[in-house]
Amino acid sequence: MEQNINEFFNRVKSAKSIVIMGHKNPDGDSLCSVLALAHLIEENFGVRPVCVYDGNIPDCLDLIPLRTRIKFYERIDLSQSFDLAIVMDYGSLVNIGGPKTILDKAQFVIEIDHHINENTIGDLCLNDDKAPATAVLVYKIMRMGNLKMDADVADLLALGILTDTGNFKFVRTGDALRIMADLVDGGVNIRGLIESMNNKPRKAVQLEARTAGNAEFFYHGRLALATIVKKDYKNLDGRGEMVLSLLGQIQGVDYIVLLKEQKPEQIGVSIRSRRKPIDHVAVALGGGGHERAAGAVVRDSLENVRARILDLFKEELK
Numbered sequence: 504m505e506q507n508i509n510e511f512f513n514r515v516k517s518a519k520s521i522v523i524m525g526h527k528n529p530d531g532d533s534l535c536s537v538l539a540l541a542h543l544i545e546e547n548f549g550v551r552p553v554c555v556y557d558g559n560i561p562d563c564l565d566l567i568p569l570r571t572r573i574k575f576y577e578r579i580d581l582s583q584s585f586d587l588a589i590v591m592d593y594g595s596l597v598n599i600g601g602p603k604t605i606l607d608k609a610q611f612v613i614e615i616d617h618h619i620n621e622n623t624i625g626d627l628c629l630n631d632d633k634a635p636a637t638a639v640l641v642y643k644i645m646r647m648g649n650l651k652m653d654a655d656v657a658d659l660l661a662l663g664i665l666t667d668t669g670n671f672k673f674v675r676t677g678d679a680l681r682i683m684a685d686l687v688d689g690g691v692n693i694r695g696l697i698e699s700m701n702n703k704p705r706k707a708v709q710l711e712a713r714t715a716g717n718a719e720f721f722y723h724g725r726l727a728l729a730t731i732v733k734k735d736y737k738n739l740d741g742r743g744e745m746v747l748s749l750l751g752q753i754q755g756v757d758y759i760v761l762l763k764e765q766k767p768e769q770i771g772v773s774i775r776s777r778r779k780p781i782d783h784v785a786v787a788l789g790g791g792g793h794e795r796a797a798g799a800v801v802r803d804s805l806e807n808v809r810a811r812i813l814d815l816f817k818e819e820l821k
């Protein structure tokens with residue numbers, strides 16, 4: 504990352520138009536990293552980046568700073584060509600969705616990501632798959648460039664770190680904690696930020712609770728499998744993190760899988776592991792992610808995907 508930072512700043516300084524995007528259906532880290540970087544660039548270099556997303560932004564993220572800065576990609580002029588496109592927290596090309604047409608037209612592409620990804624798309628990459636959040640990378644870029652940070656950027660970086668680390672449960676080094684210490688010293692209120700995300704519709708929370716209540720257990724209780732069917736999917740706010748977290752609290756459960764029937768023949772799969780790395784199971788389904796938190800979107804029926812999952816875990820638990 505250090506060796507590419509000079510080129511990063513040169514590209515940002517020379518660009519007259521910049522677009523920034525994260526993955527489709529943004530989560531906290533993706534959305535906050537995009538907005539924090541956009542605001543840093545605007546405040547420090549004077550260019551106002553266009554921020555775009557595809558899919559839905561969950562209600563629990565509605566109260567984050569600068570939320571209105573990001574636009575649904577179809578609401579911007581898609582025929583324009585940007586000098587610089589920055590793609591963040593995306594994992595792999597299929598996760599970008601509609602804004603890919605904007606990427607294809609851009610003069611230069613920079614990616615900033617912490618996902619495991621062998622097929623990068625950036626002309627310049629500031630990636631680190633050991634970082635617990637893309638927001639950590641934005642913080643490091645900010646410090647390396649001596650950029651000035653305001654309260655909105657501090658809150659956004661803190662939110663990105665909190666959401667992607669599960670409030671610090673998933674950190675493996677002290678990096679994110681040291682960064683958070685610095686942000687808190689600068690005025691960030693962790694409790695207030697977490698409270699601001701308690702903003703889900705009642706139906707969404709009830710759906711997650713019910714989904715956990717109806718979960719099935721396999722292989723001597725080591726695999727917990729929960730399902731959200733098509734008619735309920737519209738009520739899900741975010742990715743169902745609460746279902747995964749509730750089931751992960753059960754004695755003897757090593758792996759948790761949540762199946763989401765987004766459309767007929769389109770199943771979102773979220774996988775969590777409490778023990779061994781599990782990303783290869785997501786890769787086998789055409790997805791990816793992190794060692795212990797991975798996922799995929801599979802174009803097949805719910806029954807078929809469920810059967811494939813059970814097969815893959817049978818192998819895993821042999």
Ligand SMILES: [Mn+2]
Binds near residue numbers: 532617
């Ligand atoms: Mn992330």
